[in-house]
Amino acid sequence: MLLNLTTALTNLDVSRNNFSIFHFPQCLQERQLRRLNLSHSGITEVNSLLSASLEDLDLSYNSLKEFNNPPQTLKKLVLSNNHLTSLHFLRNLSHLKELNVDCNKLTVLVDETKLGLGILQQLDVLHAGGNSYHCDCALLQTVLLLNKTKFISEDPGMYLCATPKILQGTPIMKYSFGGCVKPPCERAETVKVGLVLSTIPEGKDCVVIREDRRGVDYKLAKDEEAQSYFFDQVVTVDNIQSLSPVLLQPLTEAVSSGYNGALLICGASSEEIKSVIDNTIIKQVLENLFSHMIPNANENLFISVSFLQFYPDGSAVDVLSSDQQALKLVAHPILGNVVVGLCEVCVSSAEEAYALYESCRGNLKSNTGLIFSRCSSLFSVAVEWKLDTEKAEPEICRSRLQLFNLAGGASRTNLRGVCPLVKILDHTQCEATTDGKYLPFLLKEVLTGNSQTALVYCLHPQGLCSQVGSSHITPLTESSFSLFTGLSDEETSAVLALAQKVKSLVTKAVIGHWCPRVTEQKIRDDIMDLRAVMISEGENEAHKSFRLAELTQSLQSYRTTKSKWHSSDRTRESTDTMKYLQEQLREEMEEHMREGKGSVEKVQERVTRIQQLRESIREEKLKSGAAIQTPDLCQQSHLEYNIAQERRRQLKEHHGRLIQEEVEKMERDLAQEQLPTEGPERELLVLTRERRVLVLQMEALRTEAQQAERDLQSQYDQHQRELHCLREESLQVFRVFRQVSEEHRKMSEGRYRGVLLEAVQDAVYLSTQNQELQAENKQLCKALGELKDALAVQSDPTSGLASQQQ
Known part of the structure; x- marks a missing residue:
């Protein structure tokens, strides 16, 4: 009530109170307030918007962890003795001249991913001592910035290293950066914009293409003055090929040099213009890229493609994946935003890549039906190759070409929906990645981050003049008129304004050179340092838990990227080993079959060698199968469980704060209402307010239950995938075991049959020999009898003399 009477209030000091969560009064938002002191008030969150005229704000000695949406008119901001970990909220404070962030939890001042040098260099005074x-x-x-003496207004000895422990207490000004690699080559460029106009008959004069074909003059009505819009190239559908040297060729050259590139296509609303875009621009971009890469291709070059579909509700679907794994957007320290779980298909030519693109588009059209025209898509081509392969740990160069097809119009009244570019340029807050809405993050990166970007916007105004400057050109054909549906004057004006606004954006493309081992070690060191800090402080703050989860996910995405190179080497080595073992087995089997029977020792030795070779082949198959398995599913499941648990905890705390605020508001309203302590009016008012609180509690419980159900479903899907992998692995083991057992049985059966055959042959041979011996024995017995008779006659002389006398 008192503040309503102070209409000329400009300075307000309400320090040393206990606000906790500060709500800026509506009455003060209407005052020309210049200075506001809220220090020593225990503030943990500032929810309401502050005065638009505020120039001096003191929030020191509070408990702020974040400070979002500060007034853009601020010239002095004091945030000392809080819990800030980042200064990203300073991005839009173009008038700020004095900043005090002493004694917070900042680890770095200049972070290109959150806050660059621009804002800090405009300051006259900077206090940033006593941070971690x-x-x-x-x-x-950060050191280069602080070395400029005008920025430091206190003792430089307050700027000390907090981590790692070996450097704790060392002044950051004396830290040696001699071992640091020089910053990679950075290319800062504005987004290139090309405008494709439909070709329609003469007779309209609302749009005139400028003489240099780098802009258009547009007017809503004949009596109004024409507005000029400037772009990099303006073409019609008939000469759309002229976009290539201006927009497409520089883009593919940058990608082949190691930079990330992105091509955004908007306004292609009809099937005819989509076909023209696909057959000219998309196909030409792929051919240009592969023509630069394939001549230098070798075994160290990998090219893969992926396809994401974005539905009107923001959900994303991996078109190339058959099992539809859960997708996650991870901020990789080198690669930028990476969609973990996205299926990638290796290709070797532009024809294969374009065939996959057409196939995916066709499948989407048949699956989505009527909403196909409202769906956006992203076709990515990732190129990786090794540098200086003679090193033990060579560097990897990775670039990426992203082809966005964005649905919707530039006006919020368009029946096809709003183009995602409008939401990005209007500074619409990006939604949480946990809901699977990744398109705003991916677009923001290619429009303001590490990418060289080009935009092609297809436009069909209701009136298009067939003049270029003052010179007459060929009349526009009637056949091309069917390619487009005419836009309203407001929509045409919105498209031109949107395209020109995109052209003013600046990107900073950096060559993607990185060493896997160094990156892995750095991530591991960051994880260890963060864990040490969390253990020493004895409390797990939410932002640190999320930071730890991000680092763990980055490490997992690094392992996935690294495994592509090692899997190729392992596959090549495994193939050579398998061929050698199979050749040895074939030779042993041929030798065994050729020699046939032999000594028992030689046969047993050969059979042992054959069994050893079969066992070696089986083990090699198991190794090669294990090499292509996905990362540790148990660790991933545990990480997802921790993230889901932390998400539910934060949601519960948020709902608790909302309910508490509603209860406090109810108590304040009851205190302001001058009603008797008892009576039906007061009871009715209390019941109404309590009903509102109960409704809020029920809504909170319903939201928490839905979140828990989603997490449970996600965990169930994860367990199903784990069971499927384990079942497949067990079946593979049993198949191999069955194959080996069957081969062993057949080999034993063959050996036993051979032994039996040899035994039968030996029996027949022995029987024949026995018969022959018996015949010889009879002959010997007969000869022996005759010999005995002869000897008996010779030995009897009496019988010989009697015969002579006779």
């Missing part, structure tokens, strides 16, 4: 600076190569830009 992490001394590594990322601190270089």
Whole structure:
């Protein structure tokens, strides 16, 4: 009530109170308030918008962890003795001249992913001592900034290293950056914009293409003055090929040099124009890229493609994946935003890549039906190759070409929906990645981050003049008129304004050179340092838990990227080993069959060698199968469980704060209402307010239950995938075991049959020999009898003499 009477209030000091969550009064938003002191008030969150005229704000000695949406008119901001970990909220404070962030939890001031040098360099006074600076190569830009004497207004001895422990207490000004790699080559460029106009008959004069074909003059009505819009190239559908040297060729050259590139296509609303775009622009971009890469291709080059479909509700679907794994957007320290779980298909030519693109588009059209025209898509081509392969740990160069097809119009009244570019440029807050809405994050990266970007916007105004400057050109054909549906004057004006606004954006493309081992070690060191800090402080703050989860996910995505190179080497080595073992087995089997029977020792030795070779082949198959398995599913499941648990905890705390605020508001309203302590009016008012609180509680419980159900479903799907993998692995083991057992049985059966055959042959041979011996024995017995008779006659002389006398 008192504040309503102070209409000329400009300075307000309400320090040393206990606000906790500060709500800026509506009455003060209407005052020309210049200075506001809220220090020593225990504030943890500032929810309401502050005064638009505020120039001096003091929020020191509070408990702020974040400070979102500060007034853009601020010239002095004091945030000392809080819990801030980042200064990203300073991006839009173009008038800020004095900043005090002493004694917070900042590890670095200049972070290109959150806050660059621009805002800090405009300051006249900067206080940033007593923070927890992490001394590594990322601190270089901060030290360079602080070395400028006009920025430091206190003792430089307050700027000390907090981590790692070996450098704790070292002044950051004395930290040596000699071992740090020089910053990679950075290319800062504005987004290139090309405008494709439909070709319609003469007789309209609302749009005139400028003489240099780098802009258009547009007017809503004949009596109004024409507005000029400037772009990099303006063409019609008939000469759309002229976009290639201006937009497409520089883009593919940058990608082949190691930079990330992105091509955004908007306004292609009809099937005819989509076909023209696909057959000219998309196909030409792929051919240009492969023509630069394939001549230098070798075994160290990998090219893969992926396809994401974005539905009107923001959900994303991996078109190339058959099992539809859960997708996650992870901020990789080198690669930027990476969609973990996205299926990638290796290709070797532009024809294969374009065939996959057409196939995916055709499948989407048949699956989505009527909403196909309202769906956006992203076709990505990832190129990776090794540098200096003679090193034990060579560097990897990775670039990426992203082809966006964005649905919707530039006006919020368009029946096809709003183009995602409008939401990005209007600074619409990005939604949480946990809901699977990744398109705003991916677009923001290609429009303002590490990418060289080009935009092609197809436009069909209701009136299009067939003049270029003052010179007459060929009349526009009637056949091309069917390619487009005419846009209203407001929609045409919105498209031109949107395209020109995109052209003013600046990207900073950096060559993607990185060493896998160094990156892995850095991530591991960050994880260890963060864990040490969390253990030493004895409390697990939410932002640190999320930071730990992000680092763990980055490490997992790094392992996935690294495994592509090692899997190729392992596959090549496994193939050579398998061929050698199979050749040895074939030779042993041929030798065994050729020699036939032999000594028992030789046969047993050969059979042993054959069994050993079969066992070696089986083990090699198991190794090669294990090499292509996905990362540790148990670890991933545990990580997802921790993230889901933390998400539910934060949601519960948020609902608790909302309910508490509603209860406090009810108590304040009851205190302001001058009603008797008892009576039906007061009871009715209390019941109404309590009903509102109960409804809020029920809604909170319903939201928490839905979130828990989604997490449970996600965990169930994860367990099903794990069971499927385990079942497949067990079946594979049993199949191999059955194959080996069957081969062993057949080999034993063959050996036993051979032994039996040899035994039968030996029996027949022995029987024949026995018969022959018996015949010889009879002959010998007969000869022996005759010999005995002869000897008996010779030995009897009496019988011989009697015969002579006779």
